[in-house]
Amino acid sequence: MAGISSICSNPDDRAALTTRSVYIHVPFCRHKCGYCDFTLVAGRDDLFDRYLAALSQEFQVHGFDPSRPTEVDTLFLGGGTPTHPTVSQLRALLELVRDYFPLRSGAEFSVEANPLDLTDEKIELLSEFGVNRLSLGVQALRDDLLTLLERDHRAVQIGPLLERLRPVFASVSIDLMFGIPGQTLGDWEQSLRDVVAYDLPHVSTYGLTWEPNTAFSTRLKRGELNRADEGLEGEMYLAAMEYLGAAGYRHYEISNFARPGFECRHHLVYWNGGDYEAFGPSAARHRAGRRETNVRSVLGWLSAVESGRSVVGDAEDLDPETRARELIMLQLRLDHGVIRDAFSQQTGFAFNDLAAGQLAELLASGLLEDTGEAVRLTRQGKLLGDRVAAEFL
Amino acid sequence: MFDQTKIRNFSIVAHIDHGKSTLSDQILLKSGAITEREFKEQLLDDLKVERERGITVKARAVAVNYTYNGEVYEINFIDTPGHVDFHYEVSRSLAACEGALLLVDAFQGVQAQTVANAYAAINANLEVIPVVNKVDLPVTRIPEVLEEIESVIGLDTTDVIKTSGKTGAGVEDCLAAIIERIPSPKGNPKDPLKALIFDCKYDTYRGVITYVRVKEGRLYKGQKIYCMKTAAAHEVLEIGQFRPHMEPCEDLGPGQVGYIVTGVKVLGTIHVGDTVTDYHNRAEKALPGYEVPQQMVFCGMYPIDATDFEHLRDELEKMSLNDASFSFAADTSDALGFGFRCGFLGMLHMEVIQQRLEQEAQVDLIQTAPNVTYQLVKTNREEVFIDNPQEVPDAGSIEEFREPIAKVQFILPSDKIGPIMQLCADRRGVYLTTEYLGPKRVQLTWELPLAELVFDMYDKLKSITQGYGTMNYEVIGYRPADLVKMDILVKGERVDALACIVHRSVAERRGRAVCKKLKEEISRHQFEIPIQASIGARIIARETISAVRKDVTAKCYGGDISRKRKLLEKQKEGKKRMKQFGQVEIPQKAFLAVLSTGEEG
Ligand SMILES: Nc1nc2c(ncn2[C@@H]2O[C@H](COP(=O)(O)OP(=O)(O)OP(=O)(O)O)[C@@H](O)[C@H]2O)c(=O)[nH]1
Ligand code: SF4
Ligand SMILES: [Mg+2]
Numbered sequence: 001m002a003g004i005s006s007i008c009s010n011p012d013d014r015a016a017l018t019t020r021s022v023y024i025h026v027p028f029c030r031h032k033c034g035y036c037d038f039t040l041v042a043g044r045d046d047l048f049d050r051y052l053a054a055l056s057q058e059f060q061v062h063g064f065d066p067s068r069p070t071e072v073d074t075l076f077l078g079g080g081t082p083t084h085p086t087v088s089q090l091r092a093l094l095e096l097v098r099d100y101f102p103l104r105s106g107a108e109f110s111v112e113a114n115p116l117d118l119t120d121e122k123i124e125l126l127s128e129f130g131v132n133r134l135s136l137g138v139q140a141l142r143d144d145l146l147t148l149l150e151r152d153h154r155a156v157q158i159g160p161l162l163e164r165l166r167p168v169f170a171s172v173s174i175d176l177m178f179g180i181p182g183q184t185l186g187d188w189e190q191s192l193r194d195v196v197a198y199d200l201p202h203v204s205t206y207g208l209t210w211e212p213n214t215a216f217s218t219r220l221k222r223g224e225l226n227r228a229d230e231g232l233e234g235e236m237y238l239a240a241m242e243y244l245g246a247a248g249y250r251h252y253e254i255s256n257f258a259r260p261g262f263e264c265r266h267h268l269v270y271w272n273g274g275d276y277e278a279f280g281p282s283a284a285r286h287r288a289g290r291r292e293t294n295v296r297s298v299l300g301w302l303s304a305v306e307s308g309r310s311v312v313g314d315a316e317d318l319d320p321e322t323r324a325r326e327l328i329m330l331q332l333r334l335d336h337g338v339i340r341d342a343f344s345q346q347t348g349f350a351f352n353d354l355a356a357g358q359l360a361e362l363l364a365s366g367l368l369e370d371t372g373e374a375v376r377l378t379r380q381g382k383l384l385g386d387r388v389a390a391e392f393l
Numbered sequence: 394m395f396d397q398t399k400i401r402n403f404s405i406v407a408h409i410d411h412g413k414s415t416l417s418d419q420i421l422l423k424s425g426a427i428t429e430r431e432f433k434e435q436l437l438d439d440l441k442v443e444r445e446r447g448i449t450v451k452a453r454a455v456a457v458n459y460t461y462n463g464e465v466y467e468i469n470f471i472d473t474p475g476h477v478d479f480h481y482e483v484s485r486s487l488a489a490c491e492g493a494l495l496l497v498d499a500f501q502g503v504q505a506q507t508v509a510n511a512y513a514a515i516n517a518n519l520e521v522i523p524v525v526n527k528v529d530l531p532v533t534r535i536p537e538v539l540e541e542i543e544s545v546i547g548l549d550t551t552d553v554i555k556t557s558g559k560t561g562a563g564v565e566d567c568l569a570a571i572i573e574r575i576p577s578p579k580g581n582p583k584d585p586l587k588a589l590i591f592d593c594k595y596d597t598y599r600g601v602i603t604y605v606r607v608k609e610g611r612l613y614k615g616q617k618i619y620c621m622k623t624a625a626a627h628e629v630l631e632i633g634q635f636r637p638h639m640e641p642c643e644d645l646g647p648g649q650v651g652y653i654v655t656g657v658k659v660l661g662t663i664h665v666g667d668t669v670t671d672y673h674n675r676a677e678k679a680l681p682g683y684e685v686p687q688q689m690v691f692c693g694m695y696p697i698d699a700t701d702f703e704h705l706r707d708e709l710e711k712m713s714l715n716d717a718s719f720s721f722a723a724d725t726s727d728a729l730g731f732g733f734r735c736g737f738l739g740m741l742h743m744e745v746i747q748q749r750l751e752q753e754a755q756v757d758l759i760q761t762a763p764n765v766t767y768q769l770v771k772t773n774r775e776e777v778f779i780d781n782p783q784e785v786p787d788a789g790s791i792e793e794f795r796e797p798i799a800k801v802q803f804i805l806p807s808d809k810i811g812p813i814m815q816l817c818a819d820r821r822g823v824y825l826t827t828e829y830l831g832p833k834r835v836q837l838t839w840e841l842p843l844a845e846l847v848f849d850m851y852d853k854l855k856s857i858t859q860g861y862g863t864m865n866y867e868v869i870g871y872r873p874a875d876l877v878k879m880d881i882l883v884k885g886e887r888v889d890a891l892a893c894i895v896h897r898s899v900a901e902r903r904g905r906a907v908c909k910k911l912k913e914e915i916s917r918h919q920f921e922i923p924i925q926a927s928i929g930a931r932i933i934a935r936e937t938i939s940a941v942r943k944d945v946t947a948k949c950y951g952g953d954i955s956r957k958r959k960l961l962e963k964q965k966e967g968k969k970r971m972k973q974f975g976q977v978e979i980p981q982k983a984f985l986a987v988l989s990t991g992e993e994g
């Protein structure tokens with residue numbers, strides 16, 4: 001695992017605040033999975049060239065210039081499925097991004113990937129452009145569940161794939177879902193054991209969310225799918241904490257587990273209230289208290305860029321206090337919680353002043369714990385993180 | 394001063410929705426008080442709650458000039474509300490007039506409040522002019538309606554006026570009848586001043602505005618006046634008339650209606666029903682004044698934010714200046730803190746006052762479920778009235794529990810007699826009489842416990858009769874009944890503000906309904922919440938609100954942050970409108986759950 005230490009981070013330091021981070025949304029998928037409400041197009045690969053042209057135009061609109069490239073510390077290609085385009089398309093994309101945003105030494109370059117897309121050719125291509133962190137959309141390790149989720153890979157394909165990826169990428173992460181209709185606690189525990197056996201540096205576990213306007217929600221309403229019992233979901237989440245914790249993973253964020261030093265630095269920028277640039281449909285950027293989100297529709301974004309209109313769909317300027325409160329919401333997701341000193345330095349507000357009314361009660365109810373230095377969610381608190389966060393807004 | 398013989402004063406009375414305010418619009422138009430451009434429907438309904446609900450809740454007095462046979466008349470009229478809950482507005486208005494226009498809808502005919510308001514006008518010795526209104530309707534029953542007016546109310550309909558507030562037809566005839574038939578006001582302008590205060594309102598800038606009808610003497614700007622009951626002296630800074638907006642004038646003589654501004658900002662020195670006289674030349678005897686009506690339903694009103702208590706008191710005082718028919722007294726509840734016990738003439742009255750407090754005074758309220766006033770005879774023979782279930786003593790110290798009984802008149806299509814009889818019987822009613830008003834319309838009289846009547850009988854009646862049934866009632870006394878206090882326990886603790894008084898025979902059904910409703914209203918917490926209904930120590934119903942086991946957003950990446958923050962902020966905002974009881978947050982609406990009867994489903 002050479003090179004790892006160079007991308008390792010200590011989330012407790014304020015590195016996240018000086019990091020230059022860029023997110024690029026790649027909105028192409030083979031097929032739209034039933035539970036998914038991300039911004040993407042399926043079966044419209046013909047749009048790729050327009051997308052690429054529009055992307056470079058959006059870079060320019062924001063003042064970026066390939067003749068004066070902007071070095072970055074973290075770069076993240078998300079989707080959609082960034083690995084879905086053809087090899088040549090993907091190469092063109094990676095070239096474009098490299099021209100504008102070359103990696104500073106020690107940078108973290110993450111790409112979300114669909115397992116079956118990862119041919120040797122694509123693996124080599126990604127590695128050639130400096131990708132050192134791959135996030136695999138595995139989602140489940142049981143074939144019937146994969147079918148239900150409308151994913152194209154099979155469980156047996158994952159082990160061999162990981163063997164091919166390990167020597168190439170410094171960090172590989174897999175995503176797993178719980179609370180899938182029909183999934184039992186036993187199934188989930190088996191998946192956790194399997195994933196521990198893979199011995200990866202990073203694992204993300206997500207409770208299935210029933211987004212409105214997805215095929216899953218429609219099927220739920222029609223009674224074709226059963227929503228997992230909330231109590232069961234809670235137990236599954238606790239099981240993830242237990243199994244992965246026992247295997248030496250640090251539960252560094254609500255849904256993320258990493259071997260020490262393998263936390264996703266790009267995401268830590270989000271959770272620490274840092275700035276980041278973002279491009280592509282639905283992409284969201286943050287610059288010193290101003291949050292902007294691009295229009296969600298892929299075609300809407302394309303035509304806006306092409307006709308020279310603004311692609312920003314939603315923008316807000318946070319006043320200092322809202323910004324501070326938002327930071328509490330974000331940092332409570334992290335295992336170290338809100339560190340009082342760092343918080344007041346960053347926001348100008350003393351944590352206790354913002355939390356006067358609610359803190360004592362939340363501590364008493366066992367959802368929060370106070371180490372003196374920091375305030376963070378307890379294990380029970382992690383199950384009810386949104387309720388706790390809402391108290392501080 | 395206007396020639397007294399050319400003044401006419403009348404009120405427009407009718408059943409709800411029979412077109413009083415719309416006809417008022419026409420009178421304003423025809424007299425030139427407003428132009429076509431200023432016109433808007435039901436112009437006099439200017440409270441927000443009136444416009445939202447499309448009903449009149451406050452009587453409105455207006456002065457217009459109208460030329461008839463070449464002579465200019467001053468016509469003072471009052472548009473009154475039709476709903477039974479605002480009957481006090483009507484009776485006060487009638488005391489300021491010599492005549493009344495009784496409007497009857499040309500299709501609906503005589504309804505319960507037509508009868509009640511007609512009798513009120515007749516008993517006040519007014520000249521009552523029957524008017525068949527809405528004659529433009531595609532379907533009317535004018536001959537039968539005339540028949541009903543003759544037989545039920547006993548008014549001669551030979552010269553009946555037919556109008557349409559919508560098209561303006563017949564409005565001139567109506568004005569002519571007013572001038573011909575209503576006597577001009579009596580009263581000697583030289584006598585000491587006597588003016589009846591028939592309404593009041595508080596204006597933030599000008600203080601108390603007093604609405605008066607001059608009976609004797611003369612009222613003028615700059616006069617020093619004296620309120621006879623409160624023994625308070627004031628100076629008249631401005632007087633004027635409503636045309637329909639406040640318009641200053643120099644003086645007002647017998648028969649005239651207008652307002653006085655004294656600049657008084659402290660409440661309590663001006664009372665509706667009091668008589669205004671001249672400070673230096675006082676009248677000997679005050680005018681009769683008004684009987685304050687009996688409140689029918691009581692509920693608690695508590696500010697959501699405890700620090701609003703004093704503010705709420707001020708606002709209640711101002712509101713009671715504008716509506717003397719509701720009462721309030723400071724009260725406390727373990728669950729809700731400091732607040733007020735308020736009495737109202739009915740459910741609509743209660744909702745309207747609550748809405749006016751929230752809209753006009755911007756106080757957020759928690760309101761407890763309404764109840765009627767009970768009478769208790771204790772084992773020590775002491776008799777007490779109870780308008781708050783919290784105050785019911787232990788069953789052991791109660792000798793007799795009595796409830797108010799109302800005599801109710803229903804007017805309905807005869808094919809709906811069966812279901813209404815059944816409903817009244819189910820509600821422990823005592824049947825009295827059936828009278829046919831015509832071949833298809835009938836008046837039923839029942840005695841019903843007030844508690845079985847005030848909360849939802851009106852809605853039930855409307856739905857059973859498809860809107861064609863109406864009712865009127867008056868309380869006739871108290872009778873013993875097998876009543877018990879039902880407590881509600883939330884997470885094992887009694888919530889005083891949720892207690893209610895129920896008849897033992899329906900206690901279990903009510904208990905189940907209330908628990909079920911509370912389960913819907915109270916959101917899940919991080920722990921289980923048992924909800925129980927009990928009588929004494931005996932649990933009669935139970936529901937459990939399960940605990941939230943997991944509530945955390947799985948993904949919170951770049952694009953999710955704003956969305957999630959807004960979502961949680963909204964949640965937090967919602968919680969502000971809840972009341973913390975122990976560890977449980979109870980939303981505003983839950984306190985009304987006690988009204989659930991469990992009658993259907
Ligand atoms: N067709 C027709 N409809 C009318 C006429 N007068 C009133 N309406 C309608 O009847 C409804 C009630 O009219 P209002 O003037 O508000 O009745 P109201 O008697 O003042 O009602 P309350 O003050 O609430 O008792 C409204 O929808 C009017 O548009 C009329 O002459 N003809
Ligand atoms: S592959 Fe991922 S982004 Fe594409 S549809 Fe499926 S879940 Fe959504
Ligand atoms: Mg009206």
